[in-house]
Structure formats: C-alpha cells, structure tokens
Amino acid sequence: MSYAYHEPSELDEALALLARHGDDAHAVAGATAFMLLYRQGLLRPSHVVGLRRVRSLGGIRDDGGALVIGATATHREAERSPLVARHCAALARAFASVATVRVRNQATVGGNLAHADPAQDPPAMLLALDAAVTAVSPGGTREIPLAELFVDVLTTSLAPGELITAVRVPALAPGTRAAYVKFLPRTADDYATVSVAATLRRSEDGRVADVRVVLGAVGPTPIRATSAEDALRGAAPDAARIAEAAALARDAADPIDDVRGSAAYKREMARVWTERALRSLVA
Numbered sequence: 001m002s003y004a005y006h007e008p009s010e011l012d013e014a015l016a017l018l019a020r021h022g023d024d025a026h027a028v029a030g031a032t033a034f035m036l037l038y039r040q041g042l043l044r045p046s047h048v049v050g051l052r053r054v055r056s057l058g059g060i061r062d063d064g065g066a067l068v069i070g071a072t073a074t075h076r077e078a079e080r081s082p083l084v085a086r087h088c089a090a091l092a093r094a095f096a097s098v099a100t101v102r103v104r105n106q107a108t109v110g111g112n113l114a115h116a117d118p119a120q121d122p123p124a125m126l127l128a129l130d131a132a133v134t135a136v137s138p139g140g141t142r143e144i145p146l147a148e149l150f151v152d153v154l155t156t157s158l159a160p161g162e163l164i165t166a167v168r169v170p171a172l173a174p175g176t177r178a179a180y181v182k183f184l185p186r187t188a189d190d191y192a193t194v195s196v197a198a199t200l201r202r203s204e205d206g207r208v209a210d211v212r213v214v215l216g217a218v219g220p221t222p223i224r225a226t227s228a229e230d231a232l233r234g235a236a237p238d239a240a241r242i243a244e245a246a247a248l249a250r251d252a253a254d255p256i257d258d259v260r261g262s263a264a265y266k267r268e269m270a271r272v273w274t275e276r277a278l279r280s281l282v283a
C-alpha cells in the first residue's frame with residue numbers, strides 16, 4: 001500500500017487538501033500514532049497531509065496571561081519551554097511524562113489531543129487546567145473546551161477535515177497549585193496505569209476555594225472526578241477530608257482489565273494517587 005504525501009506550508013492549503021480528498025485523506029503531524037495505526041492496517045488513506053511545515057501551527061506564546069501552545073509544538077518543546085514552566089510547572093511535568101525523549105521530539109501536542117488515547121499524559125493535566133483547543137475548518141474557527149473534545153477512546157468531537165491549530169490554557173487564579181502524578185509500575189517510558197491531574201486553590205481561611213481533579217487511563221476519556229471536587233470545595237482539606245475525596249475519585253474511575261492491571265486494581269490506584277496528588281497540593 002502507498003499514499004501520496006502532501007506537505008503544505010499554509011493552513012488554507014492543508015484544509016483545502018483535506019476537503020478535496022475527503023475520506024481518502026488523513027492529516028499527520030509527528031506521525032507517531034498514525035504510523036502505528038497505518039502499520040496495523042487500521043488506516044488506509046490515499047493522501048496524507050503533513051502539518052509540520054505549516055508555520056502558523058507551531059510555537060508557544062503568552063497571550064495576555066493565557067498560554068497558547070501551537071498544535072505542532074512537540075512535547076519536548078513544551079516540556080522545555082520557560083513559558084510553560086512559568087505558567088504551570090505541573091503542565092511541563094505532564095509533557096515530560098510522555099514516553100521517551102525520542103518520542104517527545106517527534107510527537108506533537110495537537111497530535112496527542114487529536115489522537116485521544118485516554119492513557120496519554122497531557123490530556124488529563126490540560127483538562128484540569130480548563131484548557132480549550134482552537135479548531136479550524138473551511139467553515140470557520142471554533143473553540144472546543146477539552147471536556148467537549150474527548151468523546152470516547154480514540155474519538156474526538158472534531159469534524160472530518162477539521163484541524164486543531166492550538167491549545168489555549170487560561171491564566172490560573174492567583175494562589176492555584178497544580179500537580180500531575182503518573183503511576184507506571186512497569187517501565188519508566190510506559191503509558192500510565194493511572195494518572196491524576198489536580199489543581200487546588202485555598203481561600204485566606206485555609207478552606208478549599210476551588211479544586212479540579214482529573215483521572216487519566218481509567219476510562220474511555222480523561223475523567224473529571226466531580227464528586228471528589230464537591231467533597232473538598234468549601235472544606236478544610238485535612239487528611240480525613242482528602243481521604244474521603246480520594247475514595248470518591250476511586251468510585252468515579254471506570255477502567256478496564258488490561259496488561260497494566262485489573263479494573264479493581266486500577267480503581268484502587270486511582271484512590272491512592274488522588275490522595276497523594278491532593279496531599280501534595282496542601283502540604
């Protein structure tokens with residue numbers, strides 16, 4: 001099997017190619033996920049549209065306090081970016097948690113989000129940070145909050161031929177702390193067995209003013225553990241309250257049995273790692 005490879009330098013050109021070839025075309029950025037699916041015969045496009053030369057899709061910038069990461073920025077660029085580190089060190093950590101340096105040098109932030117594998121690292125952290133992607137199609141541009149982007153395993157709400165141009169991470173409210181923890185008991189470059197991304201802000205009296213808890217790898221999409229958040233909001237985050245919230249996170253997890261563990265084990269690990277993440281935020 002073979003395909004025609006296109007390398008447009010303008011976004012309009014990329015969109016036009018995807019529109020012209022319809023179901024016969026597939027976009028690629030770093031091609032790390034694409035190549036695995038192609039080799040397994042799960043994708044058989046006649047036209048592949050490479051996005052890496054489209055300059056407007058790259059780069060990382062500060063936009064009035066919001067962090068904007070271009071779709072073709074690699075994980076390595078994001079991990080090492082002073083702007084990302086300044087915005088949220090835990091986000092830099094989530095990018096650095098992806099596989100190996102070799103994969104991070106190739107794989108892009110936009111490709112990761114569009115691939116929508118629930119065991120990936122950045123999606124959970126970006127959802128905890130209330131990020132949204134900017135998506136463009138011949139019909140126009142729209143913002144898609146991450147909570148609406150992920151629909152199912154390897155499935156997003158992007159329309160056919162629609163491209164992510166960037167992910168936008170809003171400014172964090174002053175005093176917000178964030179954590180990303182990845183539990184990978186097999187090898188250091190594996191996908192997570194369970195990951196937890198959390199943000200927490202306390203008011204002057206020490207109570208929790210705002211909190212977000214997102215679980216990765218334990219459901220068809222990253223899961224926002226809203227019951228755990230509700231247990232914490234307005235409360236003093238002492239050890240007992242954090243343990244209660246972590247138990248609720250366990251109940252929110254919806255994992256499957258696979259090579260990384262049984263569903264029951266992953267649920268329990270969701271509790272353990274949520275408790276650890278939350279404790280680190282109030283320490």
Ligand SMILES: Cc1cc2nc3c(=O)[nH]c(=O)nc-3n(C[C@H](O)[C@H](O)[C@H](O)COP(=O)(O)OP(=O)(O)OC[C@H]3O[C@@H](n4cnc5c(N)ncnc54)[C@H](O)[C@@H]3O)c2cc1C
Pocket residue numbers: 026027028029030031032033034035036051071072097098099100103106107108109110111112113114115119120121122158162163164165189190191192
């Ligand atoms: C060996 C290995 C280990 C890995 N381990 C981890 C890990 O530990 N943690 C983790 O988070 N991830 C891991 N990954 C997944 C990796 O992060 C993704 O494969 C990668 O981020 C996808 O980015 P890409 O640029 O290579 O996408 P591509 O392979 O180019 O594309 C993937 C999909 O996204 C679509 N796409 C790409 N860019 C866009 C865009 N701008 N707009 C719309 N659609 C787009 C493509 O059409 C395709 O369907 C691993 C991958 C490999 C190969």
